[in-house]
Amino acid sequence: MTAGRARLRRTAALLLLAAAFQTGPAHAQSRAATQVKSLDDPKAVVTWGASADRLGDGVADRSYRLIVHTSVAGSGTRVRLSNAFGDRPLTFDSVYAGVRQAGAALVPGSNRRLTFDGARSVTVPAGEVAYSDPLPGRLPAATDLVVSIHTPDAAGPATGHGMAMQTSYATQGDHTGEEGAGSWTDTTGSWYYLDSVSVRPGAGIGAVVALGDSITDGWASTTDQNRRWPDYLARRLQSARTTVKGVADEGISGNKVLADGAGQSALNRLQRDVLSQPGVRTVFLFEGVNDLKAHSGVTAQDLIAGYREIIDRAHAAGKCVVGSTIGPFKGWPEWDPAAEAVRQEVNQFIRTSGEPDAVTDFDHILRSPYDQERMLPFFDGGDHIHPNDKGMAAMADAVDLKSLDCAR
Template identity: 75%
Template sequence: MVCALIVPSGQALAAGSGQSAAAKHSVVTWGASADRLGEGVADRAYRLVVHTSVGGDNVRIRLSNAFGDRPVTFDSVYAGLQKSGAELVRGSNKRLTFDGARSVTVPAGQTVYSDPLPGRLAAESNLVVSIHSPDAAGPGTGHGMAMATSYFTQGDHTAEESAANWTGTTGSWFYLDAVTVRTRSSVGAVVTLGDSITDGWQSSTDLNRRWPDYLARRLRTSTATTVEGVANEGISGNKVLADGAGQSALNRLDRDVLSHPGVRTVFLFEGVNDIKAHTGVTAEDMIAGYREIIDRVHARGLCIVGATVGPFKGWPEWDPAGEAVRQEVNAFIRDSGEFDAVADFDRALRSPYDPERMLPFLDNGDHVHPNDKGMQAMADAVDLASLDCSSA
């Protein structure tokens, strides 16, 4: 874990004394796509561990009840820094408020932001958000495949920095779907819209080795772009065109992507699940879906990077017909000029000896999902300057 502290606001202001408040804005530093996640449990608390990208002050979190069928109340919410496991850095755990109140009720289908938390949060921090609901019930909202360990308990132990009462573990995030910070107005964010590869499946749990994590580390030290924030909006099994494993990319674009503050660029890497599902989806269908996303992103004044669909020969659903669709789709992404920029993940991952197949060194073994080395190769294939592209 990167050593970082949420420091008193006076210190944060002193550190940035050469910059007026007017020169700052809010930017998303972490995000996770919302989905239906089991049933809400009354009097349960969650201690959710998330890894930030860009640093800043005035931390805010967003709680989501997007898939609930009734209001859910959170009567105690804290944010601190991880020391180890469920234990927090001493003195870091601070209560969050909502319009000045300690409790907030989130209507069904809605989200709410907390008030800003004074002080500064460093980049690449393991932020820990502890939430308690006295009345959660009905469909829960969260993100199923976190590739990170979080914790839960019965009763309200959110104010505690000790791990003693946090004995339950979970690989999901509940109700929390975004964290934002205030930083320089020149700094922007990229949102990665994708499926299980973007979600990080088969990368190393708790080590932040999803390809968007590697991208965030590159951005942190780059002088090629002022994009520093990264929000990972991948969902395992997700499709561009059809609901199933989460709402389709088309149906969740507004909530999961365009609603975040400070976004400059959308990075679209989806399509393999549509292609390999054998539902009759054609390249023309896929291209129409991409074009709708491009148009909606451009209508918001943002730019969009398209990533080519990676090879998946060896996966049980692979066949020559699906491969032909993939090749046609990738030709559109590379050559149409309709995306503002292109990241050629197909080229980064494919074997030079069989370009329909992933290079074994980068393959986790199932022939669709890259391993940690493959995730890094994907991030390394992104031209960082392209994330500052113009949508004009």
């Protein structure tokens, strides 16, 4: 195909996306909710998510143009804005959603204002979230959705996701309604205030949420290419015969199961980041290497107790749990035989206890056959703990899709 014809096809595809994501005012059908409440819409399913954390201090009269990549397709697009770590109410006086053309530029005609209970602005109390009203029209799968927000009075702790592995944009003043890229001169590698997007995909469709650390967050994958292992999993699910189509990546770099630090612990953020997301059928639990390599005295039994609490709480909420073994990390500076012994004991529990509803053995997929304490060099992102793009793809390929299509 010639370069000219390829460009024409790409332009036509973008225009189709824009047409699918246009027209009409949104209806006021939602209200502000606390950070741990689920969206009151039984038809909604999360199509994108990122864990909330503290991101320094907020800046007044600042706009953010946030690029996120959807998983499942659907109508009635809603965004969730978070003030989970704020210490005062935060107002969003202008919020738009559109389809990206390139960089900070949107497909012409796709940018539409979001409302909150029919109002153009919303004030979110400290520690809470707000859901937008649903937009009419259909949002396709695997779309670069652009959410533009303006905060006139931001101050104090800001909420967001630090390591996005995605370039987004920022500017002073309110430029949220503009579709061109001219005003968006600053770039950021974080997502501010936005922590999930949901759609209505149709009856019987559900989602999986990946609860994890920097490996799930995508460190060592290629920035701006959506090559985290949950991204590869989302692509598999779209073409598979399964009713699980939505994927939310709730990884935080440096996160632990038991202790706060890099984000709240998995135990402390489980309700907000995972169980409150709409349409979740399965929790994919892949976390623990930061607990054991920190040499803080955490034993295998401590970590197993943390897993059990997550499994029990997920089951109580009607969700299935797929547990994954902890991958090899020999060669990382904090590796030592004591941490390795804990890893092996924990992995034995995951493989044989029967307490998760299913198991994915990432350790088996990633380890070298010549030194099973070390990652296979072909998958190694360079630091001996984080997989590269090939490793991320191999992890996603190892997931039994039938294990995600689960009901309790």
